[in-house]
Amino acid sequence: MIAPPHPPRKRTGEAEPLHLRRALPAPDLLLSSTDQVGLNSALAWADTIAYERLIATAEPHQRADALHRAADLVRGPFLAGFSLPDRPEFDEWATLERQLWERRFLETLAALIEHHTARREYSAAIYAAQHYLSIDELAEEIHRRLIQLYALSGDRSAARRQFERCSDTLDRELGVSPLPETRTVYEDALAGKLNIEHAELRMKPEPMPGSVAPIYNFQFSIPAPTGPLIGRDQELAAICALLQRADVRLLTLSGPGGAGKTRLGIAAAGRLASERADQAAFVALVAVRDPALVLAAIAQALGVRESAGQPLLGILKAVLRERQLLLLLDNFEQVTDAAPLLAELLAAAPGLQLLVTSRALLRISGEYVFAVPPLALPPNA
Secondary structure, three states: OOOOOOOOOOOOOOHHHHHHHHHHOOOEEEOOOOOOOOOOOOOOOHHHHHHHHHHHOOHHHHHHHHHHHHHOOOOOOOOOOOOOOOOHHHHHHHHHHHHHHHHHHHHHHHHHHHHHHHOHHHHHHHOOOHHHHOOOOHHHHHHHHHHHHHHHHHOHHHHHHHHHHHHHHHHHOOOOOOOOHHHHHHHHHHOOOHHHHHHHHOOOOOOOOOOOEEEEEOOOOOOOOOOOOOOOHHHHHHHHHOOOOOOOOOEEEEOOOOOHHHHHHHHHHHHHHOOOOOOEEEEEOOOOHHHHHHHHHHHHHHHHEEOOOOOOOHHHHHHHHHHOOOEEEEEEHEEEEEEEHHHHHHHHHHOOEEEEEEEEEEEEEEEOEOOOOOOOOOOOO
């Protein structure tokens, strides 16, 4: 996959944009500001932008086709093999983006597994599950689903081999055995006890009490840090202290591009996740330019799926109302017109807390702001 518009860069004057404009077939293809440079998404096609638009498809009857088209766009890791010499901030950004795009792709494959299984299209579901495991071989829930799918398609030998592969992988990589529910599914598969109703009940998560739609992803998560957070101990402690206050439900980390807002946000969310029943989730908005797509981006990060005849906003409110969750929204400055949506979600979900990174303030009621200064230079620099 290629980069969306506006990856971060060091400001080195106007020479670089000027040289780039000369190299491009049309000068208007390039957009630049004081701390960013990128392609104009209205004039240039990028697979990342096309992917975001496809997975934001809201119409249920178009959803499966859109997810297939999105999956077909993925040809490998984000910006695989590409780096910029002497630009560690770019490589750090690219590493985080690579992790986020991988997770997005896995969520897309998981949705396709659900779609095809519900329609008894077992070959297509098996293909999506195999693709998933080629990326994340430790996903035991996908091994379990494959065992079910092989059994439902009449191939018990493949179900046996899948269980053995699951056992070997977990033992080799983690030193653990499969979960009891995985062994139960395997034994039922060998005994011929699986049927479509039984399998679907096991494969779908239990709905939350009082909610209108389940969350389909397997666990909330935030990107893994790319390295130690150096020189930010005081800022991190101050941010965590603010987030531990009951009256701080919306905290904006504000500062110039390259100040380290994303890394601080990830570090704070990771430190505080265990204090919440549902931990923390990360919403990447770096590729989102349309404020109208923010709702879909949040729903995707949480694994919330559309339901026929129900507005996505209403479903998301119902889901969040039952949760104790810290939600980290990254790069909000390009979609600040969506700030009222955040206020609406906070009003509907008393257990929700938002941590936002943005160069611009949201300017909505209840917003607390933490100014992130640029990293200080070493004493002898």
